[in-house]
Amino acid sequence: MIVLKATQDKVLSVLQSVAGIVERRHTLPILANVLIRKNGAQLQLTTSDLEIQIRTTAELDGDSGDFTTTVGARKLIDILRSMPSDQTVSLESAQNKLILKGGKSRFTLQTLPAEDFPLVQEAANFGPSFSVPQKVLKELLNQVSFAMAVHDIRYYLNGILFVAEGKQLSLVATDGHRLAFSSATLDVEVPRQEVILPRKTVLEMQRLLSDKVGAIEMQFAANQAKFSFEGMEFVTKLVEGKFPDYNRVIPKNHKNIITLGRVPLLASLQRTAILTSEKFKGVRLNIEPGTLRVASNNAEQEEAVDELDIDYAGDAIEIGFNVTYLIDALTNMAQDMVKIELADSNSSALLTIPDNATFKYVVMPMRI
Numbered sequence: 001m002i003v004l005k006a007t008q009d010k011v012l013s014v015l016q017s018v019a020g021i022v023e024r025r026h027t028l029p030i031l032a033n034v035l036i037r038k039n040g041a042q043l044q045l046t047t048s049d050l051e052i053q054i055r056t057t058a059e060l061d062g063d064s065g066d067f068t069t070t071v072g073a074r075k076l077i078d079i080l081r082s083m084p085s086d087q088t089v090s091l092e093s094a095q096n097k098l099i100l101k102g103g104k105s106r107f108t109l110q111t112l113p114a115e116d117f118p119l120v121q122e123a124a125n126f127g128p129s130f131s132v133p134q135k136v137l138k139e140l141l142n143q144v145s146f147a148m149a150v151h152d153i154r155y156y157l158n159g160i161l162f163v164a165e166g167k168q169l170s171l172v173a174t175d176g177h178r179l180a181f182s183s184a185t186l187d188v189e190v191p192r193q194e195v196i197l198p199r200k201t202v203l204e205m206q207r208l209l210s211d212k213v214g215a216i217e218m219q220f221a222a223n224q225a226k227f228s229f230e231g232m233e234f235v236t237k238l239v240e241g242k243f244p245d246y247n248r249v250i251p252k253n254h255k256n257i258i259t260l261g262r263v264p265l266l267a268s269l270q271r272t273a274i275l276t277s278e279k280f281k282g283v284r285l286n287i288e289p290g291t292l293r294v295a296s297n298n299a300e301q302e303e304a305v306d307e308l309d310i311d312y313a314g315d316a317i318e319i320g321f322n323v324t325y326l327i328d329a330l331t332n333m334a335q336d337m338v339k340i341e342l343a344d345s346n347s348s349a350l351l352t353i354p355d356n357a358t359f360k361y362v363v364m365p366m367r368i
Contacts, residue, residue: 001067001093003038004060008102009085011060015077017232018047018054020204022073028118033070035117040064046119047073052201052236053120062090068114071098079107120235123221130190131215132169134229138209140171143182143359145202146328149175156241158199162220165192172246178325179249181360193220196239201225208232250360251350254341256314258287259354262338265292266330268306272296273323275304282368283323287342288316296323319345320368326351329361 004011018034026032028050035046041064046055079100083089089102100107141160149157152175161172167190170183197205205227209216216229220238227234272283277298286293292310297303319342329351330338341350351361 001065002062003036003067003091003093004043004062005088005090006060007085008080008083008087008089011089012077012080014045014056014058014060015073015080017056017208018045019073019077020207021049021052021054021200022047023049024074030070030112030116032072032074033112033117034073034076035070035114036068037114038065038067048118048120050118051198052204055233057231067093069093069098069111070114070117071109071111075109076100122235123224126219126221126226127193128190129217129219130164130186130188131217132184132186134209134214134216135211136184137216138206138211140182140184141202141206143332144171144173144180145206146332147173147175147178147180148199148202156196156239156243159196159239160202161194161196161243163194164190172243174244174246177322177364179246179362180329181246181250183358195220195225196241196243197225197236198239201236250362251341251343251348254343254350256317256342258292258310258312258340259337260292260308260310262330262333262336264308265338266327268294268308269323269327272304272306273327275302276323281322281324282320282366284318284320284368286318287312289313317342317345319349320366321363322366325363333359
């Protein structure tokens with residue numbers, strides 16, 4: 001039976017859309033495979049790592065009929081990548097094997113039975129579904145994902161908090177040293193729902209979401225989230241645990257406010273970061289009326305100093321920061337101007353976009 005027949009680029013893009021979560025080596029060999037299910041003319045591809053499951057439906061020609069099997073996902077992708085993009089390829093089933101043909105090439109691949117493939121058990125009771133444009137969710141994820149923790153023992157920090165309430169969707173990430181908050185308006189009112197998406201899910205969503213016009217539909221359950229977009233269905237386990245109260249972390253009423261160009265500030269920080277030491281990425285900011293001075297030094301007693309003219313008439317403040325934390329935030333903002341609010345040299349700083357309450361970034365100072 002011919003399972004599918006289409007051009008290389010078409011087959012490859014469908015496969016790549018589900019294969020991001022597949023590990024090459026797995027304790028459970030079948031998890032390195034993609035589940036192929038043919039139903040009439042419709043083809044369904046599913047991958048899983050027991051925590052996340054991605055399914056996509058496509059129409060790729062071939063014989064109509066019912067058929068299921070599983071085959072190595074990465075191997076199939078590697079073979080397809082080696083072929084010209086406009087070449088017609090076909091996948092045929094023959095005695096527990098799949099034969100991939102393209103031009104004068106022929107590859108015989110081993111399969112594993114479809115009934116052994118461990119599908120994720122979907123939660124019985126999802127909350128109400130709501131949707132946002134894909135582009136909006138992609139922007140929200142980009143604005144906060146860099147602040148997620150990596151391998152923190154406080155496992156609830158290794159991900160992003162999603163809070164849907166009323167007509168607002170807010171995303172929050174923190175690693176304990178900094179916190180990023182971003183929000184967007186929903187078309188419909190939803191009851192309050194709060195879930196923590198794992199880091200791997202966030203990275204995969206960022207890879208899959210596009211700037212296209214289409215919307216992404218979301219549903220949350222107690223231990224699962226479900227996303228549907230562009231013929232894809234994405235189900236993921238959630239991180240259990242209590243996320244810190246982010247509202248208490250975001251400073252209010254800091255009296256010293258500087259508004260300046262994001263690009264000049266970013267360039268200044270990148271220059272001075274060159275002479276920070278590998279372990280200790282500290283820079284000193286000296287803020288006084290009219291001037292912002294950025295300085296760094298390292299163990300070799302080298303020093304960098306950079307000055308920016310600013311429109312500022314508040315208190316003189318000297319404050320230290322991990323320069324990476326500032327660069328991360330400024331790199332992931334697209335706006336021309338940035339607003340920095342400070343209280344004193346021991347309090348955390350708040351970075352926002354002027355006249356825009358949808359993005360907030362809090363960074364703790366460091367002793368230098």
